[in-house]
Amino acid sequence: MQEPCDVCGARDRMTPRIEVGLVGLGPVWIHRCAGCGFRQVRPRPRPADLAVLYGEDYFDPDAPSGFREYAAQRQRYEREAYFLARTLRRMGRRGRLLEVGSGLGFLLDALARATDWEVEGVELSPFGARYARERFGLTVRQGTLEEMCLPAGRFDFVVQKDLLEHVGHPRRHLEETRRVMRPGARLWLITPNGEADVRPLAAASGPGADALPVLDQGHLSFFTKPQLLRLAAGAGFRCVRLRAIGARRGLRALGYLPGGRARPPLMTRRELAATVREAAGGGGVAGDDAYRALAEVLDRETALRHRRLRGWTLYYRYRRWMKGIDALAASLTAGRDFDLLLEKV
Numbered sequence: 153m154q155e156p157c158d159v160c161g162a163r164d165r166m167t168p169r170i171e172v173g174l175v176g177l178g179p180v181w182i183h184r185c186a187g188c189g190f191r192q193v194r195p196r197p198r199p200a201d202l203a204v205l206y207g208e209d210y211f212d213p214d215a216p217s218g219f220r221e222y223a224a225q226r227q228r229y230e231r232e233a234y235f236l237a238r239t240l241r242r243m244g245r246r247g248r249l250l251e252v253g254s255g256l257g258f259l260l261d262a263l264a265r266a267t268d269w270e271v272e273g274v275e276l277s278p279f280g281a282r283y284a285r286e287r288f289g290l291t292v293r294q295g296t297l298e299e300m301c302l303p304a305g306r307f308d309f310v311v312q313k314d315l316l317e318h319v320g321h322p323r324r325h326l327e328e329t330r331r332v333m334r335p336g337a338r339l340w341l342i343t344p345n346g347e348a349d350v351r352p353l354a355a356a357s358g359p360g361a362d363a364l365p366v367l368d369q370g371h372l373s374f375f376t377k378p379q380l381l382r383l384a385a386g387a388g389f390r391c392v393r394l395r396a397i398g399a400r401r402g403l404r405a406l407g408y409l410p411g412g413r414a415r416p417p418l419m420t421r422r423e424l425a426a427t428v429r430e431a432a433g434g435g436g437v438a439g440d441d442a443y444r445a446l447a448e449v450l451d452r453e454t455a456l457r458h459r460r461l462r463g464w465t466l467y468y469r470y471r472r473w474m475k476g477i478d479a480l481a482a483s484l485t486a487g488r489d490f491d492l493l494l495e496k497v
């Protein structure tokens with residue numbers, strides 16, 4: 153028997169719809185719930201599969217998959233921290249913030265410098281967690297939030313950006329997030345518009361085709377706006393704010409802009425099979441030398457991409473204004489991402 157749908161709870165209603173490739177794991181099927189339309193990769197990846205997807209080379213700029221551009225984004229995180237710090241200060245001079253999926257720790261580091269809040273992170277990538285601890289002296293635990301068993305009611309604010317679409321069990325994950333928040337605490341969540349993810353995949357996928365469209369960002373769940381709101385309400389949250397952001401990228405993915413739809417990369421079944429790795433049973437922690445070598449690559453990359461202009465407050469405001477325009481232009485279903493502020497009720 154299938155596990156129930158995360159969004160509507162229906163059992164045995166998920167049917168395979170689109171065959172796609174997941175680098176590291178091989179061909180998988182995006183299923184669709186006949187009850188509510190929610191789409192998700194089934195069967196759900198096991199924890200060992202997730203360890204393959206977010207293993208040692210996830211942040212390696214030379215790796216075939218993973219988040220290659222991360223190091224280039226340090227200044228973007230500093231800009232976000234500047235505005236988030238203002239929100240936090242309005243909530244209280246002190247408080248406790250958790251970032252789930254804290255990556256290399258850029259946002260937490262900038263927040264720790266800009267506020268008196270205590271900040272903590274949880275990060276699945278062993279490399280990312282270690283880098284954040286050693287480079288910035290942050291408290292970052294390695295693993296999934298569900299594995300941490302953090303104390304109930306501990307946090308006043310939780311940040312989860314680009315995470316919900318990657319977790320094995322979105323509903324359980326949100327319920328666990330809620331558990332570690334105090335009543336009235338807020339969760340800032342950013343997750344892609346699932347339709348903008350799926351539409352290019354569906355267009356590129358044909359029955360019996362030898363080449364499959366690749367889920368190159370490793371997204372496992374694809375939410376529409378109503379599904380996201382239903383899931384959040386079911387997990388015990390009230391929606392304070394919902395915006396669609398990234399209008400231009402969203403319209404491009406959906407095929408509404410001249411020049412056509414963004415096309416996902418294709419891989420043949422043979423190429424895909426060659427990427428399949430076995431989970432490094434247990435530990436999976438690379439040696440110190442490998443860690444240091446990659447940490448130095450990322451330090452170098454970060455320094456190389458640094459621009460003084462991008463550190464100016466005036467530039468922060470300019471970017472925020474531009475982003476505002478990009479969000480306003482979106483109807484709520486055309487953006488690339490959903491940006492939600494939820495409150496624990």
Ligand SMILES: [Zn+2]
Pocket residue numbers: 157158159160161162185186187188189190
């Ligand atoms: Zn459903």
